Amino acid sequence: xxxxxxxxxxxxxxxxxxxxxxxxxxxxxxxxxxxxxxxxxxxxxxxxxxxxxxxxxxxxxxxxxxxxxxxxxxxxxxxxxxxxxxxxxxxxxxxxxxxxxxxxxxxxxxxxxxxxxxxxxxxxxxxxxxxxxxxxxxxxxxxxxxxxxxxxxxxxxxxxxxxxxxxxxxxxxxxxxxxxxxxxxxxxxxxxxxxxxxxxxxxxxxxxxxxxxxxxxxxxxxxxxxxxxxxxxxxxxxxxxxxxxxxxxxxxxxxxxxxxxxxxxxxxxxxxxxxxxxxxxxxxxxxxxxxxxxxxxxxxxxx
Amino acid sequence: xxxxxxxxxxxxxxxxxxxxxxxxxxxxxxxxxxxxxxxxxxxxxxxxxxxxxxxxxxxxxxxxxxxxxxxxxxxxxxxxxxxxxxxxxxxxxxxxxxxxxxxxxxxxxxxxxxxxxxxxxxxxxxxxxxxxxxxxxxxxxxxxxxx
Numbered sequence: 001x002x003x004x005x006x007x008x009x010x011x012x013x014x015x016x017x018x019x020x021x022x023x024x025x026x027x028x029x030x031x032x033x034x035x036x037x038x039x040x041x042x043x044x045x046x047x048x049x050x051x052x053x054x055x056x057x058x059x060x061x062x063x064x065x066x067x068x069x070x071x072x073x074x075x076x077x078x079x080x081x082x083x084x085x086x087x088x089x090x091x092x093x094x095x096x097x098x099x100x101x102x103x104x105x106x107x108x109x110x111x112x113x114x115x116x117x118x119x120x121x122x123x124x125x126x127x128x129x130x131x132x133x134x135x136x137x138x139x140x141x142x143x144x145x146x147x148x149x150x151x152x153x154x155x156x157x158x159x160x161x162x163x164x165x166x167x168x169x170x171x172x173x174x175x176x177x178x179x180x181x182x183x184x185x186x187x188x189x190x191x192x193x194x195x196x197x198x199x200x201x202x203x204x205x206x207x208x209x210x211x212x213x214x215x216x217x218x219x220x221x222x223x224x225x226x227x228x229x230x231x232x233x234x235x236x237x238x239x240x241x242x243x244x245x246x247x248x249x250x251x252x253x254x255x256x257x258x259x260x261x262x263x264x265x266x267x268x269x270x271x272x273x274x275x276x277x278x279x280x281x282x283x284x285x286x287x288x289x290x291x292x293x294x295x296x297x298x299x300x301x302x303x
Numbered sequence: 304x305x306x307x308x309x310x311x312x313x314x315x316x317x318x319x320x321x322x323x324x325x326x327x328x329x330x331x332x333x334x335x336x337x338x339x340x341x342x343x344x345x346x347x348x349x350x351x352x353x354x355x356x357x358x359x360x361x362x363x364x365x366x367x368x369x370x371x372x373x374x375x376x377x378x379x380x381x382x383x384x385x386x387x388x389x390x391x392x393x394x395x396x397x398x399x400x401x402x403x404x405x406x407x408x409x410x411x412x413x414x415x416x417x418x419x420x421x422x423x424x425x426x427x428x429x430x431x432x433x434x435x436x437x438x439x440x441x442x443x444x445x446x447x448x449x450x
């Protein structure tokens with residue numbers, strides 16, 4: 001009996017140690033930052049990435065429009081099956097936002113889902129997509145965010161259900177779902193500049209797959225069902241598939257897709273709803289060539 | 304008087320039909336939105352340069368939208384929350400005041416667009432942009448995604 005108990009305790013300790021080891025938050029390798037030695041941040045590109053990445057859709061105060069979308073006070077609550085996630089302030093406030101962050105802090109948040117204090121972020125923050133972004137683009141985006149208006153709004157607490165409230169467990173999730181390997185291979189795209197740009201925008205900053213790709217039980221994007229459509233992460237309704245399949249975008253031309261991204265109008269002049277309305281409002285500020293690149297990429301995705 | 308009888312029974316059929324029609328608000332609002340979509344299409348064709356700018360057609364598009372906006376909230380009575388292929392969000396009934404304010408803004412913006420009567424393509428682009436912004440704002444809050 002005593003031996004059994006000892007064995008159990010030992011198992012528990014070993015299990016705990018293994019869990020602790022496997023789930024440790026990992027930061028970017030320092031060598032990553034060599035790429036931006038001498039890089040002068042480009043605020044114009046930073047703004048393009050700000051709109052393409054949809055930062056304001058979650059981080060601006062709920063229901064604002066116009067210039068108020070550049071005040072990233074947080075405050076929206078994302079209601080999901082894993083719990084309620086309160087979106088944080090990422091304005092340049094030193095107390096409540098990212099005013100005191102270094103570029104390394106920002107990059108680790110965006111590409112590794114790790115906070116400056118070294119804790120895991122929940123993947124409601126779509127870092128599994130942002131992980132595809134280049135360090136130069138992150139540098140431009142960070143410079144753009146740093147010069148936006150300050151908000152002194154304090155973060156609301158999130159309300160997350162067990163076992164998902166054990167943050168450390170996200171280390172395992174990241175082992176399964178966080179990497180910067182492209183979903184659609186280089187071979188599938190040839191050397192086509194436009195398709196490569198489209199892939200970068202869709203798989204990276206645009207984070208299209210986060211809603212349009214079904215998730216596994218553990219909440220990771222199923223790359224084998226890339227962009228096939230999925231239940232809405234916020235409960236109501238269903239997110240449509242955006243592959244080139246018959247019930248998806250097959251009947252849309254590339255210019256139809258680009259026009260929808262610019263105006264929100266579908267080919268039969270319906271106007272897209274729910275969170276896609278924000279996406280279209282944001283992509284109106286992205287260069288036409290980028291909207292066209294996304295359209296070209298989506299047209300080669302097979303159902 | 305067989306012709307009178309026929310007339311009366313025909314009227315009865317028509318009344319019954321119109322009552323049935325009025326009792327299908329989901330279909331009514333979808334038809335209304337399709338009319339707005341048709342107007343947006345005609346506007347966009349001019350903006351995209353697929354058709355030449357026509358001041359009368361521009362005005363007609365705004366007029367259609369304004370006409371629809373006037374009765375629009377009546378197509379969302381209590382009890383029509385679900386059914387058919389509706390993509391109406393429950394928020395329409397949970398936040399009735401917000402929904403009605405959004406429709407009222409659409410009515411105001413389309414009325415202003417009619418009053419502005421844009422005379423050239425650039426003026427039309429600006430006016431239509433203001434009107435079309437209503438589509439996304441209202442659909443974001445009060446419509447769910449479903450396919």
